Amino acid sequence: ACSMGDEKKESSDSGKKSDGEVKVGFVVSDMSDAFFAHLIKNIEKYAKEEGVTFTAKECPEISDKITGIENFVQSGCDVIICHVTDADALKDAATSAEDAGVRFISYDSDIDGTSGFIGIDNHEYGYAIGKNAAEWINDNFEENEKVKVGVCNYPDYPFLVTREEGILDALKELAPNANVEVTAKAGYTPEGVDVGDAWVQSNKDLNVVVGINDAGVLGVYESFKSAGIKNDKLGMFGGDAVDDALAAIEEGGAFKATVSTNMLKNANYFIDMAVELAKNGKLEEREKLFPLEGITADNVAEYKKSIEE
Amino acid sequence: MENILEIKDVTKRYPGVVALNHVSFEVAKGEVHALVGENGAGKSTMIKTITGAITPDEGKVIYEGKEYTELNPILSSQIGIEAIYQEFNLAPELTVQENIYMGTKVNQSIFIDRKELAERTKKILKELNTNIDPNVRIKDLTVAYMQLVEIAKALAKNVKLLIMDEPTAPLTDNEVEILFKLVRNLKKRGVSIIYISHRMDEIFELADRITVMRDGEVIKTVNKEDTNKNQLIYDMVGRKLTETYPERHPKLGKTLLEVKNLCGSSNEETTFSVREGEIVGLAGLVGAGRTEIARLIIGADKKYSGTVCVDGKEVAIHSPKDAIQHGIAYVSEDRKNQGVLLKMSIRWNITLPILRELSKMTFINFKEENKCVDKYKDALRIKTPSINQLVGNLSGGNQQKVAVAKWLASESKILILDEPTRGIDVGAKQEIYELINRLTDEGLAIIMISSEMEEIMGMSDRMLVMAEGRIVGELDREEFSQNQIMKYASNITD
Amino acid sequence: MDKLKSFIKQYFVLVILIVLIILFGCLRPESFLTMSNMFTVIRQSSIMGIATIGLLFVMVAGGIDLSLGSVISVESVLVAVLLTKFGWGLLPAYLCGLAGGTLVGLVTGAIIVKTGIFPMIGTLALQIILQGIAYLVCGGMPVSNLPLNAKMIGQGYIGPIPIPVIVFIIVIIIAALVLNRTYIGRHFYAIGSNEEAARLSGINTNKLKVATYAIGGFLSGLAGIIMLARISSGQPTAGKNMEMDCLTAAVIGGVSLTGGEGKISTAVCGVLIIGVLTNGMTIMNISEYYQLVIRGCIFLGAVCLDGIQKQIAGGKKVKKAA
Amino acid sequence: MDKLKSFIKQYFVLVILIVLIILFGCLRPESFLTMSNMFTVIRQSSIMGIATIGLLFVMVAGGIDLSLGSVISVESVLVAVLLTKFGWGLLPAYLCGLAGGTLVGLVTGAIIVKTGIFPMIGTLALQIILQGIAYLVCGGMPVSNLPLNAKMIGQGYIGPIPIPVIVFIIVIIIAALVLNRTYIGRHFYAIGSNEEAARLSGINTNKLKVATYAIGGFLSGLAGIIMLARISSGQPTAGKNMEMDCLTAAVIGGVSLTGGEGKISTAVCGVLIIGVLTNGMTIMNISEYYQLVIRGCIFLGAVCLDGIQKQIAGGKKVKKAA
Ligand SMILES: Nc1ncnc2c1ncn2[C@@H]1O[C@H](COP(=O)(O)OP(=O)(O)OP(=O)(O)O)[C@@H](O)[C@H]1O
Ligand SMILES: Nc1ncnc2c1ncn2[C@@H]1O[C@H](COP(=O)(O)OP(=O)(O)OP(=O)(O)O)[C@@H](O)[C@H]1O
Numbered sequence A: 001a002c003s004m005g006d007e008k009k010e011s012s013d014s015g016k017k018s019d020g021e022v023k024v025g026f027v028v029s030d031m032s033d034a035f036f037a038h039l040i041k042n043i044e045k046y047a048k049e050e051g052v053t054f055t056a057k058e059c060p061e062i063s064d065k066i067t068g069i070e071n072f073v074q075s076g077c078d079v080i081i082c083h084v085t086d087a088d089a090l091k092d093a094a095t096s097a098e099d100a101g102v103r104f105i106s107y108d109s110d111i112d113g114t115s116g117f118i119g120i121d122n123h124e125y126g127y128a129i130g131k132n133a134a135e136w137i138n139d140n141f142e143e144n145e146k147v148k149v150g151v152c153n154y155p156d157y158p159f160l161v162t163r164e165e166g167i168l169d170a171l172k173e174l175a176p177n178a179n180v181e182v183t184a185k186a187g188y189t190p191e192g193v194d195v196g197d198a199w200v201q202s203n204k205d206l207n208v209v210v211g212i213n214d215a216g217v218l219g220v221y222e223s224f225k226s227a228g229i230k231n232d233k234l235g236m237f238g239g240d241a242v243d244d245a246l247a248a249i250e251e252g253g254a255f256k257a258t259v260s261t262n263m264l265k266n267a268n269y270f271i272d273m274a275v276e277l278a279k280n281g282k283l284e285e286r287e288k289l290f291p292l293e294g295i296t297a298d299n300v301a302e303y304k305k306s307i308e309e
Numbered sequence B: 001m002e003n004i005l006e007i008k009d010v011t012k013r014y015p016g017v018v019a020l021n022h023v024s025f026e027v028a029k030g031e032v033h034a035l036v037g038e039n040g041a042g043k044s045t046m047i048k049t050i051t052g053a054i055t056p057d058e059g060k061v062i063y064e065g066k067e068y069t070e071l072n073p074i075l076s077s078q079i080g081i082e083a084i085y086q087e088f089n090l091a092p093e094l095t096v097q098e099n100i101y102m103g104t105k106v107n108q109s110i111f112i113d114r115k116e117l118a119e120r121t122k123k124i125l126k127e128l129n130t131n132i133d134p135n136v137r138i139k140d141l142t143v144a145y146m147q148l149v150e151i152a153k154a155l156a157k158n159v160k161l162l163i164m165d166e167p168t169a170p171l172t173d174n175e176v177e178i179l180f181k182l183v184r185n186l187k188k189r190g191v192s193i194i195y196i197s198h199r200m201d202e203i204f205e206l207a208d209r210i211t212v213m214r215d216g217e218v219i220k221t222v223n224k225e226d227t228n229k230n231q232l233i234y235d236m237v238g239r240k241l242t243e244t245y246p247e248r249h250p251k252l253g254k255t256l257l258e259v260k261n262l263c264g265s266s267n268e269e270t271t272f273s274v275r276e277g278e279i280v281g282l283a284g285l286v287g288a289g290r291t292e293i294a295r296l297i298i299g300a301d302k303k304y305s306g307t308v309c310v311d312g313k314e315v316a317i318h319s320p321k322d323a324i325q326h327g328i329a330y331v332s333e334d335r336k337n338q339g340v341l342l343k344m345s346i347r348w349n350i351t352l353p354i355l356r357e358l359s360k361m362t363f364i365n366f367k368e369e370n371k372c373v374d375k376y377k378d379a380l381r382i383k384t385p386s387i388n389q390l391v392g393n394l395s396g397g398n399q400q401k402v403a404v405a406k407w408l409a410s411e412s413k414i415l416i417l418d419e420p421t422r423g424i425d426v427g428a429k430q431e432i433y434e435l436i437n438r439l440t441d442e443g444l445a446i447i448m449i450s451s452e453m454e455e456i457m458g459m460s461d462r463m464l465v466m467a468e469g470r471i472v473g474e475l476d477r478e479e480f481s482q483n484q485i486m487k488y489a490s491n492i493t494d
Numbered sequence C, D: 001m002d003k004l005k006s007f008i009k010q011y012f013v014l015v016i017l018i019v020l021i022i023l024f025g026c027l028r029p030e031s032f033l034t035m036s037n038m039f040t041v042i043r044q045s046s047i048m049g050i051a052t053i054g055l056l057f058v059m060v061a062g063g064i065d066l067s068l069g070s071v072i073s074v075e076s077v078l079v080a081v082l083l084t085k086f087g088w089g090l091l092p093a094y095l096c097g098l099a100g101g102t103l104v105g106l107v108t109g110a111i112i113v114k115t116g117i118f119p120m121i122g123t124l125a126l127q128i129i130l131q132g133i134a135y136l137v138c139g140g141m142p143v144s145n146l147p148l149n150a151k152m153i154g155q156g157y158i159g160p161i162p163i164p165v166i167v168f169i170i171v172i173i174i175a176a177l178v179l180n181r182t183y184i185g186r187h188f189y190a191i192g193s194n195e196e197a198a199r200l201s202g203i204n205t206n207k208l209k210v211a212t213y214a215i216g217g218f219l220s221g222l223a224g225i226i227m228l229a230r231i232s233s234g235q236p237t238a239g240k241n242m243e244m245d246c247l248t249a250a251v252i253g254g255v256s257l258t259g260g261e262g263k264i265s266t267a268v269c270g271v272l273i274i275g276v277l278t279n280g281m282t283i284m285n286i287s288e289y290y291q292l293v294i295r296g297c298i299f300l301g302a303v304c305l306d307g308i309q310k311q312i313a314g315g316k317k318v319k320k321a322a
């Protein structure tokens, strides 16, 4: 990717930048998801401050994403940031965008040959969620004690299937006594409440609920709470560090931990990276991986402060 | 005499037609005023103006001395105007009782008093001398019963002006008699009645005054005493015509259709045959099973047993398609639901059964198609600005002509006509009768189902009388008499 | 034997429901067939049930409402925003939510009646618009930090009975009264069965059609409020796809897509069938992918059996009305 | 003046399309009105367009197919699995995909015809089942590593024209021929207009109805194959929600929900309207939430205007009853 940088710089310089304003398009998977909604809000705010034109387009399916990328190219964007849910499938669209002189930043999964990458590895992400759970298990249970686990997944999207696998791998490796008893689809809070209601009936004695994000697990949390289940040995673990999850951790109830990708905190970076690309045609540092950060009752206050800045 | 209703200078235009052209018309209190005219003369349009079902482009309606420029069905119902329209206006999913009291309150609270409702329904149905179960759903009734419900529905309201648009079209003589009694009773009570019919006998039996319409204009209004049938027909069609049946000189050939022990879900085993050049009439009361037999023959309904032979050979008919292939055509009695495609053009309707033959390698030959359609449009004098007019925009009678034309175009050897002249004006009726005669001359075999006693006696060479799903009597032409037929038809019923 | 057959025919939906309950009961007696789980199923079904009854009104009168899910979303974020950002009291916020739902229904109905477009299409368009509005109301983010008492209507109990269930039952009773005992109810059926006939019979069809959409909107608003209370946060996607679930429930429950037919009792059975299925399959820990297949098959099976049975019954029409 | 009016009446959908193009063209002439962008819009619309034409056949004959999106998903993962896991050649895999789509259509049609259920409900159930199957075929994960030549049909060009566009045009031509020039096409319209009358006119309505679903399935399969090539991987959710887009396009394009009406030309305009909207609004940098509202409003506006105009043309048939 780097070797092609120089020639492209020219094309973008001569091509469209007469007004000097940078135009960024963001192809996102799901704007109804609390995490993405928050991320976009943060990016939008920063973009306004920086005088960057920023547009987000919700594209749930791969074909929508390709359409979105093509349309952003046509609209004269300088940089496209894309939530890459399937690197293989989006590779051609990304490459042709680059060929058309539009810089492409892959976000989430990496696409070879694109100008930039802001990443989390979904398997690692899941692994971090699982690790939170495993650590809690190891702190609270004997090694040979059987721990009953319920998993909230969202198998509609492959990248979330990968994340789920990460969770399961972490549990298997770090807490071998954990035993997955039930699995159900719950990626949104209402679904989580339904699933929780059923589990209250069938698996009242669950020790651990882990999920691919906070929203679903929060639903289960709400449902267990309203069913009045008071089990000292119950912990719930999500990911994304959405506000509600942080609040739940602070409550000190069963919701024990979440994982932050530190994206929200670093939302500015998306724009900074895009502006650098637009100006220079390439990046000093092609890849940016934010550290995954486990958030528990111990560090939640600190974390909250850090994102409010 | 005081007028209950006057309409003044009413005009209604549709794309391509002026349905009503500066029409004025009046109805006196307590009279039966008949409205006659050819198909498409504008009768139905006029009464729709009176009930507010449509809004005229010009003109006004004066009812009980009050002028209305914009009527609507709710208002007209409130002021005592009720109509039985030419097309059914019933809710098929609801019961008889609910339909009769649709839009009417029998008590003041918002809650329904079901007991009261049931009682009143029973009373009305008794008045009509029928034994319909008030809790049967309309969609489970036959056309004739539906018509009775329509009548009951109008009676259920506090009616001062009752409009009946061809109320007897789907009825057999028995019900017609009841209806007449009813009309006379209403008249005694001071109700005014506008009565539309194509049957001259009815007009002269019931009407006090008669208004003749032609081409969207009122030709004249006369007292019954001052005119006679022939004069009236002359006024309607603008030429001389007599309402007689063309003389028949049947040349009978070999047996073309043979029905043996045919049995379906609601009729018993039936056997009969029809010969080349012969018209066999099927007579009977409402629900006697005539339509059912026809539908069994053409494979529209599932048969349980029995065989159909065409030209001496047994043929397997499982669907109307098979029937057409074996040269059997069926003109349905329910034109709106089974006869024509209302949303489609005349052209598409007429060629539907023969489209395959008009096509080469599945591609339609449009030239041939137009030629064929023009031929039958002219032959039946279908009144329309263009063959591309939607059938739904035609008058009732012209729709019926399209339904008939479609089957004439298919050039079948055996023709089953189920109430073929329902809603057709005298002129057109004559044409259809002559056409039928011509067809038999050409060697076609025809089964004619009709509830009009005169018609079936006038046209048939031989008559089968049906009751309760089976043939109860057979009459040759010289044995035809109303008494005889009625005796057969009702013998078993009661 | 014949008695059993006619029973099955008449209470077809109930039979399916019972069969499902027995099935899950046999497979997971310890967790499925408990009193508390039954209550859970009913509680879970209440929100969808209330919306389904609203849909039933619309469908009986010959319409359809695909926007109801979006109405639930809008109302739930709207009420949440009123409660948190504007600090309104519970009652005014709820009233505002219900009024909002009713208003949306009125507008929907008016558009459909005035322009004569197909309800399915009109409400599909409104679904999209309202979804956008739901996002705009809350900026795409869930609204949390609801006051504690706002959870009552979704999570509280009166005696042993969950409040949503009580609300559901009240809605059922009123709806059944209106549909079966009042003129207005019968007029709804008449309109759905044959609108022109109803109009010519002096029924103000347009007004009543708008009324059904208003009732639908009101009940969707109510469902939205309970939804909000149940998940303790205003989610802009709270009602997503709810319209399809409600439609499924209504159709399984014998509500006709062409209007004029539909009973509250069987529609409620339809709702419970969906509830039992969701609950039972989760308890059985069936994989999501198989759940889709199974749910689809049961849905298809139910409507097909019903269709076949009706065909057979329809073949033996008692045309002679004696 | 009158001429203009009658032109607008007849080419209503085309007028909307042109207005939209002019609008976007004026607002963003430099990026919207370019040749390459126009090609992009048409290319993007081809897949949906092909599926919409399939839907048109079904709808003209009085049916509806809500399962088409799932069929696209199933076919695209199926062909992908055949190409990669089983190492089939391009041709056999494609044929198998098309056959699969057709088969699904046949089964759908057969179920609907035999049981007499509402098409909307039957295909909704099938949608759910097929979605489950799509996941099961690939285990929920996308199937990648397609052979290079498999991308041709989605991404290739013949001369300056993208292959999907060529396929789309061929489909349009054949479909228009069948519908307008052959008796089979005419029979489809007749069935949609009045099924019983068509049957009594000697048309094998059941067979032809099944045929429309088979055509719909075939074209969905074709759309699925092109989709696969375009996204270079078999995605179990490739066609998700496609049925609603197609339905919208068809209805904007004047296809009647009650059957018997629908022209290829206007339906294609409907498809392009959706394509232009999606493209234009992205180019205009409109926020996603407002996009939803705008899209919904345009959709609603289009059908309402059409409805009103038809009412006027129809001689004020639907008079207000108040
Ligand atoms: N909705 C419509 N659109 C276009 N033309 C119409 C419409 N309704 C009626 N017409 C035309 O108006 C004229 C009068 O029709 P109308 O139904 O009043 O005739 P009619 O006298 O009742 O005939 P019939 O005896 O056949 O019932 C006919 O030429 C008919 O084609
Ligand atoms: N589609 C049908 N399905 C089931 N039964 C039917 C059907 N049509 C008619 N029948 C039955 O057949 C019997 C005869 O009805 P049919 O309509 O054939 O009588 P008809 O003599 O033609 O009388 P009408 O004057 O009412 O047309 C009725 O008693 C009815 O129960």
Ligand SMILES: [Mg+2]
Binding pocket: B043, B044, B045, B086, B165, B395, B396, B397
């Ligand atoms: Mg008439």
Ligand SMILES: [Mg+2]
Binding pocket: B290, B291, B292, B333, B418
């Ligand atoms: Mg009959």
